[in-house]
Amino acid sequence: MPSAHHGREGNGRSHLLRLLPVLAGLVAGLGLPLFLPSWLQGLMTRILVNAIFAISLDLIFGYTGLVSLGHAGYLGIGGYTVGLLMARYGLRSLWITAPAGVFAAALGAAVFGLIALRTSGASFMLITFALTQLLYSVALKWDWLTTGGTEGITGIARPDLGIAGFRWNPLLFYYFVLLAFFLCYLVLRSVTRSPFGHALQGIRENESRMQCLGYNTWLYKYIAFVLAGAFAGFAGVLFAYSNGIVVPANMGIVMSGNALFMIILGGTGTLYGPVVGAATIGLLQFYVSDLAPARWPLVMGLVFVLTILYARSGIAPSLLKIWKKASGQHGSP
Amino acid sequence: MNTFLLDLLNGISFGFILFLLATGLSIIMGLMGILNMAHGALYMLGAFIGWTLVAQCGLDFWLAALGAALITAVLGFGIERGLFRRLYRQYTEQVLLAFGLSFVLVNLGEWIWGPIPRAPFTAPAFSGSVHLGSIAYPTVRFVIALIGGFLAVGLWWLLEKTRLGALVRAGMDDKEMLAGLGVDFDRLSTAVFMLGVGLAGFSGVIGAQALGASTGLAQSIQLLAMVVIVIGGVGSVQGALVGAMLIGAIDTIGRSRFPQFALFTTYLAMVVILLVRPAGLLGREK
């Protein structure tokens, strides 16, 4: 079989070097929380949930080139579904609430994608922006949905695993979310490496050429859109379990903006970039909240503007390049 | 029937506020290709600056409005030259940058003026009401409509009947043509951007007569302004007017009659128009 990579029949050592940052991350992710107080474990949990949200957006933004300003809508649908089932209907099982949340979000994306994907460019941005605001106002005002208005839905607990005698604690919940994150990451990584994933990039680069090569580009965009919505919904489900509360703002433009900032800061179209972005912003927000919580949007906006101007491809790819140079490797990423 | 009339009148005056905001957004988009996501934030800043000039500096209302317009225009200069200019022709990045900028500006507004909204304010002469049959209708709403109407005519005239307007229209259709005419596109862009942004600041003060000044306005009015240009078409003053009247009416009546459906009607209108006529009702077909 011809080699896809030029002269990179790597030896064991360069393989290990390349994987070192990943291994370090794994060790930190698995081991670090054991030594941290519960509120820091909570922070790491929240970062992981945001990372799932971020990689779901990267699929449509970074890989497919769809600038969606309303991705938080699907996170919100997932979260509110869990909230409604748990707090209003007393359904506490993980095996009911989680799939329900994901399904609801995917359904929302399926319906909405049909409308949004008839537009492109600025209209697409606008229509997705409008959706997130619409969902926000629905959550705020539709009393018959018992969404709790500005208060949102409170009293959401960690899900019931159906295991007798099992009790959650912050550390266990962290590992649960970590596992969920790994699964999501591995699935999306597989998707992006597949013919489908490459086709999405082709669409991003040159949609009309893709059509002239035989691709039904609308279908690809639609599938990616629904898939991204489903994963965002899953992030919303975990978000609800983690915070115990969902509020209308979780569906709104600030949350959507957050995701966008995370992936651009980290590096779009890479999957690992958004994870780095989520971690960076999570830590930054944590730090700023200590000093001046009301100024967080200002800081975030500034960081974002600077990133767009001076580091458009994000920090993760740059870090990767530095690492490659430092460990004496060659070859394309 | 009285409430409907009231809503309609409110819708019209709100429509004029939207018109002032959307026109700038539309021309900027038409000429420079930039969807200025920070336009609503600039409206908000205009309103706040106007408030400060009136309430704290004791300035005459109209001077304050002009002052706010000037200050935001200068701010616009800084934004265009310092930020957008660096992302020449990278339209997506420019929109994203404006998006991030809106967060910065809104939070800055909250920092300087605090989270508490300012009540509507106006010149003392207009703080009363006019009697329409049995209702006392606020004078400011008429003032807004008058200003809006006056500016609508003025802006239309500027775009259609002056040399500058002709250059802008030419630039919207074909940038290369301008270079052939020996016009510096960059300077024209900056001028147009400043004008559009100044208009946003101005409309912030004019609108503050009815809406007051608050940080919450920024995003909601940004969205409405964008809906207006989608419906009315990019690059057209008439389109912005028609779109703004439509949205102003739908939004106001919607909020009044069906408070639970607030954004729904507006959103539905936008979706329908986008799907049926992607260029908007009166947009410039390229």
Added chain:
Amino acid sequence: MEALEVEAVSRDFGGVHALTNVSFRVPVGQRTAVIGPNGAGKTTLVNIISGQLSLSGGKIRLFGQEISQLAAHRRVHLGISRSFQITSLFLRLTVLVNMLLALEGVQRSQLRIFRPLLADGDLLRRAQRLLGAWDLWEKREQLVSEISYGEQRKLEIALSLASNPRVLLLDEPNSGLTQTENAEIVKMIANLGGEISVLLIAHDMDLVFHAAQRILVLHNGEVIADGTPAEVQADKYVQEVYLGNGSS
């Protein structure tokens, strides 16, 4: 049955008639060149045949099947392929991925989600063959934005061959190429199997007279001549409009 039938095709843009009543048939295996002054409608014609532009009137048939309303991507599956006058590649992807995408385009199993693209042995073999024929295999890991213009043009054409087309539309394939590269194109067209019909837009008369058995001359959106190179050269009207006075 003809490979391609274009029947009374017209296309209007607002008030402008880009194409008016264009009709011709391409038998299987024939090499036809389409020439004409700038603005004659050549690229519009190709865009309509490939499906990127809809027609205002008339019909198009591919091997007897009417495709006038068919979406562009569906026509590819029926055997049409095209290259672009202005290089239209995936700039930030590697040469290899560009080719793999082109090869995948006509596969039944396009929507595969769970096997990595770069691990498909069969696809890689075919990519190697196609890229190798154009001396591009060595550059496979480079981003398209990093290779030379001539190499991009070659890749442009190589991609259009990936789907094993029965009707190939080449829009100015040799624009911006050197003499040697030009000769390669001529050779390639000559070496295409006898089953493939080619419609070739070109300005270079050398290429036209070497590669084509038949020439269509377009002017102001209409066909003003249709015949062998000799016939067309001798046509008075064509000389007046296009070939005459040393304007080639």
